Amino acid sequence: MSNFLDALGSVMNPEVLLLILVGTFVGIIFGAIPGLNTPIAVALLLPFSYKLGTIPAVALLLGVYMGGISGGLVSAILLRIPGTAAAIATTFDGYPMTRKGLGAEAMAIGTFGSFIGGAFSAIVLAFLAAPLTKIAIQFGPWDYFGLMVFALSLVSALVGKNVLKGYISMLIGLFISCIGLSSLDGLTKRFTLGMYQLEGGVSMVILIIGIYAVPEILRAAGRLKEDVTTAHFEKKRFYVPGKENRGKKFWPLWLQSSIIGTFIGIMPGLGSSTGAMLSYTAAQKTSKEKEKFSTGCAEGIYASEVANNAVTGGALIPMLSLGIPGDSVTAIIMAALILQGISVGPLLFTQHPDLVYVIVLVTFLANLAMFVIQSLGIPLFARIVQVPRYYLLPLIVMCCAIGCISVNNRLFDFYLIIVLGILGYAMENNNYPLPPLLLGFILGSDTELYLRRSLMYYGSFGNCMKMFSAGTVLVIAAVVVTVVALAMKSETLMSRLRRKGSAGTGKK
Amino acid sequence: MKRIVSIILAAMMVLALAACGPAASDPTQAPNTQAPNTQAPSTEAPTNPTDAPTEAPAAWVPERDITLVNPYEAGGTSDIPSRIYADYISQHMDGRMMNVNCIGGAGGALGAQEVMNSAADGYTILVAPAGYAMNYAKGGLEWTYEAFDPVCLYVTSVLAVAVRSDSPYKTYQDLVDAVKADPGNIKMGISTGGLPQFSVYAMEAHEDMKFNTVDIGGTSVKATELLAGRVDVMIDSLGGMQSYTESGDFRLLAVFADSRHPAYPDVPTMLELGYTSEETSVMSQVFGIWAPKGTPAEAIDYIAGLFEAAANDAETVEKLNAQCYTASFMDTDEYMVYLKDMYESFVDFANTYAG
Incomplete structure (x- = not known):
């Protein structure tokens, strides 16, 4: 308890509080602009953090982390272009709400949801870090493989109206993830078409801009005149979700999404986009009003935003207790701590218990700061959709260009964006859902890596399947989901054909 | 009225972005402007070789930040010492910084490929582990240190x-x-x-x-x-x-x-x-710095000098030792000899033991 009070004392100091605010603000900006993302922001601020001392450095970097994950919702909701990969699932219900003129409300819901998820995961981090770590290390490569295959099949089956097209989209994503040097040993160049620029693979930022932003710009350019969304929103200083969008009936959903997000966070490598998408599909399955999803409902936004911020606290758990970062941002934060002379790992909790509490408190406060800053910013953000599209679109193109140039400093990526944009446009216009493609891309190389590792560990796929483990169960579950989904799909197809057939014969 | 407000807002955003624009596009422009400068000495060199040495030493001072590419994951064995060095160097680099960028994957080949393909202007350099020699010896990599301009050896581990x-x-x-x-x-x-x-x-x-x-x-x-x-x-x-x-x-x-x-x-x-x-x-873990082939000699000297200064700094050494690393420095000539031996012994070893 005295440790906690010490930590509270060191966090409640103007410098630390200010750095939390600054970090969160920078994070929100980097998150909201498509093409800039949280790892870039953290990497940029890392050299400054060296000079700050341990606690202020932690405050700054965690602030960026929390702000960045949440900031992506702004462009996801208003423009249907996810600012970061974490906000992909937020577009499903966020953008339809904007189309109804409820953009501000949607952002308020997302912001509030982010706070709930982040706060929940901070509490889990404070009280359950040690036992959860024990569970996490029991997950081996085979279990990760199972988990990833399960996530891929579940999301492909449930997102989008046509199951088969969902799977095709996911497979395209897996294919794109194969481009470049092979992930385990780097011995083979795959699908590079002789272009060295492709040897490093396609980067996430490029893919999101290409698949989401370019088609959105093309589509909007096609309906310049008729489609100036008139977002009439109440003039308020501070936006919180309306009464109908908060309260008791959302409690189960919040809890469920928080738990899914935190759990996915603890598993190194899965990341917040996977957490949000799994949470969304779970919310859709457990909801009593399934048909409301994807039409612009509060539940859909909560499911995504609660979960993606809950991932943050989860991802800090293995980093602090084992020295194993949960995602790319926590990896950089860990490096920062090591440079401050803190050895992150099994001894942290006994050697620096006060620091653990500081991290918990900062996580909580950064989420609070995110909630306040973002809520204050909503009226400003909401005006974006009032800007006529012939001003807005060039701006978006410019944002995207900056984003894509910032990745590798080369023009090649710009051409790549155009190619991917055409792919995205063609797919959307033919009702192929894009989220499975992105998830396939995000999880693709790790799925391959863990499969190859499992084969090294246990010799053959048969040996892996013979084991009684979570991996085996999940692989079987993935196969079942796929078979059932495709079978149901073909059944509706069959019944439709039959109906058509009988209608046809009836006429004759 | 609304229209005017929205136009003003849009204009503000354009300005804000325009302000960001040059900063973001700077790195892309710089190599272009840099290219003639770096080529100039090499084209002049054959005509009046006596001029080059007198101009060279003072010539190279970084005009922007240097990126140190670590070809493995953040927080790993090669990342920590690199960041400890980069921290010291950033404070002694004529107002510019050295930033560590982790480009992991494919057993370290991805990061090396990135550096190999970037402009040879001294602003992108690579952390090169002994693993590259091993991978070459067993046929996994097609290139050796000769595809780069080695700068120095800077840290060893056990x-x-x-x-x-x-x-x-x-x-x-x-x-x-x-x-x-x-x-x-x-x-x-x-x-x-x-x-x-x-x-x-x-x-x-x-x-x-x-x-x-x-x-x-x-x-x-x-x-x-x-x-x-x-x-x-x-x-x-x-x-x-x-x-x-x-x-x-x-x-x-x-x-x-x-x-x-x-x-x-x-x-x-x-x-x-x-x-x-x-x-x-063949089992001692050494890390060196490599620059893309064709990097100006003045830039290499400058960077090697920075690493040498860091390796002699008491605080840096202490930080390295605390993480079980040793600050061992070798200048460019010494390191070239070392690399040649290292590659030979790895190839011999591969022929004898690994088949």
């Missing part, structure tokens, strides 16, 4: 064999006996494409035994596999395992060094265990 504290293998000999009794079934965890892969070959050849060698990924995640008991034994650098030995989770059986490590006086070296220095020569 590999060690670790098991879990509750493992039945109390000594190195216990492990050898167990592997011999059950060939191909004791799981040895290493990172594919890293130096430990050769250490395993050396051990297998020397003792005439066979591990089941499995990939457990980069330093920051691999410890889980031994913690959870999914592998029986692993080889990694001391720095990466220090926190687990201190916490009592891991026990070290041997270190790949010529003399015992001050922090672990009870752990025998491979020499003591009957290995020849030839066998252990």
Whole structure:
């Protein structure tokens, strides 16, 4: 308890509080602009953090982390272009709400949801870090493989109206993830078409801009005149979700999404986009009003935003207790701590218990700061959709260009964006859902890596399947989901054909 | 009215972005403006070679930040010393910074490829581990240090064999006996494409035994596999395992060094265990700095000077030692000789032991 009070004392100091605010603000900006993302922001601020001392450095970097994950919702909701990969699932219900003129409300819901998820995961981090770590290390490569295959099949089956097209989209994503040097040993160049620029693979930022932003710009350019969304929103200083969008009936959903997000966070490598998408599909399955999803409902936004911020606290758990970062941002934060002379790992909790509490408190406060800053910013953000599209679109193109140039400093990526944009446009216009493609891309190389590792560990796929483990169960579950989904799909197809057939014969 | 407000807002955003624009596009412009400058000395050199040396020393001062590419995961064995160096260097680099950028993947080949393909202007340099020589020797990589302009050697680390504290293998000999009794079934965890892969070959050849060698990924995640008991034994650098030995989770059986490590006086070296220095020569973890081929000599001298200053800085040395690294510096000429020997001994080793 005295440790906690010490930590509270060191966090409640103007410098630390200010750095939390600054970090969160920078994070929100980097998150909201498509093409800039949280790892870039953290990497940029890392050299400054060296000079700050341990606690202020932690405050700054965690602030960026929390702000960045949440900031992506702004462009996801208003423009249907996810600012970061974490906000992909937020577009499903966020953008339809904007189309109804409820953009501000949607952002308020997302912001509030982010706070709930982040706060929940901070509490889990404070009280359950040690036992959860024990569970996490029991997950081996085979279990990760199972988990990833399960996530891929579940999301492909449930997102989008046509199951088969969902799977095709996911497979395209897996294919794109194969481009470049092979992930385990780097011995083979795959699908590079002789272009060295492709040897490093396609980067996430490029893919999101290409698949989401370019088609959105093309589509909007096609309906310049008729489609100036008139977002009439109440003039308020501070936006919180309306009464109908908060309260008791959302409690189960919040809890469920928080738990899914935190759990996915603890598993190194899965990341917040996977957490949000799994949470969304779970919310859709457990909801009593399934048909409301994807039409612009509060539940859909909560499911995504609660979960993606809950991932943050989860991802800090293995980093602090084992020295194993949960995602790319926590990896950089860990490096920062090591440079401050803190050895992150099994001894942290006994050697620096006060620091653990500081991290918990900062996580909580950064989420609070995110909630306040973002809520204050909503009226400003909401005006974006009032800007006529012939001003807005060039701006978006410019944002995207900056984003894509910032990745590798080369023009090649710009051409790549155009190619991917055409792919995205063609797919959307033919009702192929894009989220499975992105998830396939995000999880693709790790799925391959863990499969190859499992084969090294246990010799053959048969040996892996013979084991009684979570991996085996999940692989079987993935196969079942796929078979059932495709079978149901073909059944509706069959019944439709039959109906058509009988209608046809009836006429004759 | 609304229209005017929205136009003003849009204009503000354009301005805000325009302000960001130059900053973001600066790096892309700079190589173009840089290119004539860097080429100038090389085209002039043949005509009046006497001029070059007098102009050269003062010529190169960085105009922007230098990117140090670490070809492995953040927080790993190569990342930590690089960041410790970069921290010192950033304070002594004429107002510019050295930023570490982690481009991991494909056993370190991805990051190397990135640097190889970037402009040879001194603003992008690579952390080069001994693993590259190993990967070349066993046919995994097509290029050697000759595809780059080596700058200097800056840090060394020591590999060690670790098991879990509750493992039945109390000594190195216990492990050898167990592997011999059950060939191909004791799981040895290493990172594919890293130096430990050769250490395993050396051990297998020397003792005439066979591990089941499995990939457990980069330093920051691999410890889980031994913690959870999914592998029986692993080889990694001391720095990466220090926190687990201190916490009592891991026990070290041997270190790949010529003399015992001050922090672990009870752990025998491979020499003591009957290995020849030839066998252990391919097991020492060294990290150098490589620049893209064609980088101006003045830039290389400048960067090597920065690393030398850092290696002599007491605070930097202390930070490195705390993480079980040694600040060993070699200048460009010395390092070139070292690299040549290293590549030769790795190729010899591969021919003799790994088949």
